[in-house]
Amino acid sequence: MAATSVDPLERLEAAVALATSAPSRRMLIIVNPYATTVSDRLKNLVVYALRGRYEVEAIDTDARGHATELSREAARDGYDVVVAFGGDGTVNEAANGLSGSNTPLCCLPGGRANVYCRMLGIPNDVVDATEHLLLMADDWHPTRVDVGLVNGRMFLFSAGVGLDASVVERVDAHPKLKAKYGEWYYTLTGVSTFTRRYLVHPPRLEAQVGEETISGVTAIIQNSTPYTYFGDKPVEMAEGATLTSGDLAGVVLDRARPTDIPSILGRALSDRVKVSGHRHVHAFARVTGLRISSRDERALPLQVDGDYLGDVDEAVFGVNPRGIAVVS
Numbered sequence: 001m002a003a004t005s006v007d008p009l010e011r012l013e014a015a016v017a018l019a020t021s022a023p024s025r026r027m028l029i030i031v032n033p034y035a036t037t038v039s040d041r042l043k044n045l046v047v048y049a050l051r052g053r054y055e056v057e058a059i060d061t062d063a064r065g066h067a068t069e070l071s072r073e074a075a076r077d078g079y080d081v082v083v084a085f086g087g088d089g090t091v092n093e094a095a096n097g098l099s100g101s102n103t104p105l106c107c108l109p110g111g112r113a114n115v116y117c118r119m120l121g122i123p124n125d126v127v128d129a130t131e132h133l134l135l136m137a138d139d140w141h142p143t144r145v146d147v148g149l150v151n152g153r154m155f156l157f158s159a160g161v162g163l164d165a166s167v168v169e170r171v172d173a174h175p176k177l178k179a180k181y182g183e184w185y186y187t188l189t190g191v192s193t194f195t196r197r198y199l200v201h202p203p204r205l206e207a208q209v210g211e212e213t214i215s216g217v218t219a220i221i222q223n224s225t226p227y228t229y230f231g232d233k234p235v236e237m238a239e240g241a242t243l244t245s246g247d248l249a250g251v252v253l254d255r256a257r258p259t260d261i262p263s264i265l266g267r268a269l270s271d272r273v274k275v276s277g278h279r280h281v282h283a284f285a286r287v288t289g290l291r292i293s294s295r296d297e298r299a300l301p302l303q304v305d306g307d308y309l310g311d312v313d314e315a316v317f318g319v320n321p322r323g324i325a326v327v328s
C-alpha cells in the first residue's frame with residue numbers, strides 16, 4: 001500500500017500541540033520572498049505554527065541590505081530572537097545587523113544550500129526546521145560563535161576572492177535558473193566562467209598570511225566547515241576552523257588549468273583525500289588575519305556566504321571571536 005503524504009499544515013499543527021506553555025518570547029522573522037523555496041503559503045504556515053510558542057512578527061525584505069536594517073531595529077527593540085527565513089545571503093545580512101548586540105540569530109531554510117542552518121543543527125526541510133524551533137522554546141540556550149570579517153563585512157562560514165566569486169556573480173544574475181537547477185546550475189556556470197575568464201590570462205592575486213606571501217588565482221577563506229553543500233554532500237575546502245576556534249582557515253589555488261579543476265572538485269567531495277593535499281593548492285589554518293590584493297591591477301571579485309559583493313582591489317580578512325549570539 002502506497003504511503004500517504006501528510007500535509008505540511010497538519011504536521012505543523014501537530015508540532016504546536018506539543019506546546020507546554022503560552023508564548024513568551026518575541027520573535028522577528030525576516031523573510032526573503034524571492035528565496036528559492038519561499039512562498040506566501042509556506043510563510044503563512046510557518047508563522048501560524050510558530051505563533052503557538054512565540055510572539056511572532058514577520059516582515060518581508062524588499063531590497064538588498066533590508067535584512068540588516070530590520071535586524072538592527074529588532075535588537076534595539078528588545079526582540080528575543082531574529083529568524084532569517086531565506087538563503088544564506090539573507091542569513092548573512094541578518095547577522096550583520098545583529099553585530100554587537102546580545103539578540104540571538106536563528107534561521108529557517110529557504111535557499112538551496114542553507115549552509116549556516118545546517119551548521120547550527122537546524123534541519124534542511126522547512127517543516128522539520130519549524131518543528132525544531134517550536135521545541136527549542138522549551139530548551140532555550142543561546143550561545144556565542146565566531147564570525148569572519150572582510151573589509152568590514154561579517155561572514156558566517158566562507159568568503160572567496162577569484163573564481164568562486166565570479167561564479168556567484170553570474171549565478172546571482174539569473175535567479176530563476178538558480179532556483180530551478182540549483183547546484184547543477186552552479187556547476188555549469190563554474191565551467192563556463194572558468195573557460196571564459198580563468199583559462200587564459202586569469203586575474204592574479206597575492207595573499208599575505210603572516211610572514212608568508214602566496215600567489216594564485218583564487219582564495220577561499222573559511223570561518224568554519226563545510227564550504228558549501230552539493231545536494232546533501234558537504235563540499236570541503238579549507239580545514240581547521242570551527243565556529244568556536246577563534247581563527248580562520250583557507251586555501252589558495254596557484255593556477256587555473258583544465259587538469260586542475262576536476263581533481264580539486266573531486267577532492268572537495270571526497271571522504272578520503274583532501275583539497276589541501278593537491279599540489280597546486282596552498283592551504284593554511286589557525287590564522288586570525290590576512291590580506292589579499294591584486295597582482296596585476298585588475299580588480300578582484302569578492303563573495304561572502306554565497307553573496308556577491310562586487311570587485312575590490314584588496315580584501316582584508318579577520319575574525320571576531322564569539323562575535324554573534326545564536327540559538328538553535
